Amino acid sequence: MPIITRELNVLARCGNQFRGERLKALSLTAAQAPYILHICTRPGRSQEELAAALHVNPSNAARQLARLCELGFITREAHPHDKRQLAVYPTQKAQDAFPLVRGVNAQWHDYLTAExxxxxxxxxxxxxxxxxxxxxxxxxxxxxxx
Missing domain, CATH: 1.20.5 (Single alpha-helices involved in coiled-coils or other helix-helix interfaces)
Known part of the structure; x- marks a missing residue:
């Protein structure tokens, strides 16, 4: 495996473990954190738009969003411009988690770049x-x- 790919994979895996440990108290996983950030900063996007923005498979996005809905972090409603799609909105719980998720990302960034x-x-x-x-x-x- 080329060195760049290997190094990026290690950074991603370690970062996910770091975020996972720190977000556990919020009942969030590292994989759900980017959804909270995107949904809180861009409410009303469709599931398809979120999947594209996060560069994930639409079925994976649908599963993560279903779980976030179950946990009370988001709501999904008919999209105002296309009733065939669902628009995703943050709940107060997501808004409350938002600064904590950003803080965890900042901590990881600061740790990695400290030297x-x-x-x-x-x-x-x-x-x-x-x-x-x-x-x-x-x-x-x-x-x-x-």
């Missing part, structure tokens, strides 16, 4: 953004790799 200079952090952000754009392009087009 970096400001210049190194800026360089890393630029490089990661390049990788993210390429990954998102593939995800959107499912194009063949060269």
């Amino acid at each position: 970096m200079t400001e210049e190194e952090k800026a360089q890393l952000e630029v490089l990661l953004e390049k990788l993210r754009r390429r990954a998102a392009l593939w995800n959107e087009t499912r194009g063949d790799l060269p």
